[in-house]
Amino acid sequence: MPLIASSGAGLDPILTAVVLFVLALIIGFEVITKVPPMLHTPLVVASHAMASIMVVEAIRAAGHGSLLGLIALFIGTVNVVGGYLIADRMLAMFKKDKKKEK
Amino acid sequence: MHDITVALYLITVLLFIAGLKLLTSPRTARMGNLVSAVGMTIAIIATFLGYWSELTSWTYILIGGILGSAVGAFLAYRVDMRDIPQFVAILNSFGGAVSALVGAWAIFNMDKVKPAFASTSLFVGSVIADAFIGTIAFIGSVIAFAKLQKLITERPVVLPMKNLLNVIALVLVLVFGYLLIQNPHNYLYLYLIFALAAFLGFNVTMAVGGADMPVVISLLISYAGLSAAALGFTFMNYGLIMVGSLVGASGLILTRIMAKAMNRDFWGILLGNITPPEMAATSSDAAFYEGKVKSTSPDEVAMMLKYADRIVVIPGYGLAVAQAQRELKELYDLLTREGKEVYFAIHDVAGRMPGHMNVLLAEVEVPYEALKTMDEGNQLLEGADVALVVGANDVVNPLAKEDPSTPIYGMPILEADKARSVVVIKRSLSPGFAGIPNPLFIRDNTVMLFDDAKKALRAIIDAYKEL
8 A cells, every 4th residue: 555644635636746846856856056166067977866756666576576676676785785885985076185184 | 844844855955956056166065965955854854744645666676776876875885986077977867857757757747747837738738748847857967977097089970050950949849749748648759859859969079089078978867857847747746846957057147157168169169069179280280390399207207306495296187097196295295304395386277077176186185185187287387497297288279379379279378388398298299189289399498208207206205215
């Protein structure tokens, strides 16, 4: 069963989904305003890591014993783990130098 | 339990928003990435809780998860910092593929996985959306990777009637999408949609030149986010809907900011109509430079540096190609030890992506404070004794200020010729991405050292030590 609790609050679950989609879209447009060019590369890499969220549904597909799901889970995990670690490796370089100067 | 899952997803969203905010400042950026990683972990835990009862094939989950983590970690620690753009492109292609694969799985198992309250047309329609967007992100990222890795030409490849073909493909996707909604078990329509999306991803990305690729990657990351949101509608997974649209939208904004920094048109990129700068004829270059270029030796450069008080280094992608960052750092140490002021003036688009050069120099432990932005760099160049240009070309080309007919006119540049003398280390007089000659190379106060950056810097260091 899907994630929605059918606890009958009276709100149509599909309408809820649309509302969440639109609100998150608006927050997404607003959250990044000014970024110094120096951080563009790390920010692209880090937002890529966040965009790899679809791996959660690959877990479910693999859990159903689907071969498609297994493939999706494997490459999806490479994507998530690789994405976060490379962003961290890159950002660590910035931080280390900053400290040393202080 | 389902309420808990949704609540946990909400925490993920909040952590991602906080992470994105923290990532926009250099001081807090690493923390931001960590915060977002915690958010991702919570989302994965929430998924296990939410689907617990239907997860039966734990072998598959363990194999996929463990192997995937190992390969991901291995790649992340092995990859060379110069190859970041390619690496992210190939990872992002995986993301697009996951959306497309899981979308296909969903429609194959419609009876089992379709949420009871969702109509068939909503379910199939959202599968079409995630198959379509996911495949574009997948194929587009593969092409971007191939271009950056130079497996295929970096030049824009434009099919005749490209835009018309794209419009036809889009119309066909709508037609087949309608047919699939009418007959959800006729998978032929699904395969046709995959094929058309692959064609679109191919056609749009092939038409973009190598220099614009970073902007395209940023855009494709945003598409991956949107395909995650579409997948969320397929399963009515509120968490995926929120996170996918959040990341999709912030990715679009980031793409726009980056396009602006690189002097490119955002809407043109969005529609796949990036006009590449005209490649000027290079045959006239020989005549342009004829007899006016002064070349120099490492000994002479060492001498110039010895008597300089303030030196501004202007690094370009040629530095990274030659892998000369360590030599540059060694020279930096040598010069600063004698009390000289040494700065690195970094153009916004130096390297392969905005900010890439900062990463490369930070990797060899050049102190953060020595890295200067374009504006600071231009101020420092004003009273500098030597401007040392290493493997850069277009970003120091005075034509950007002087000649409205050049493709780079209006692009902000580092005004190297403000320094008392200019040393340019470059392998040859070949033009940069813009394909135009550079009058800086024939200015009176400019000398050229023709060599590979690594060898040239090594020779300068050796000569300097003997002075």
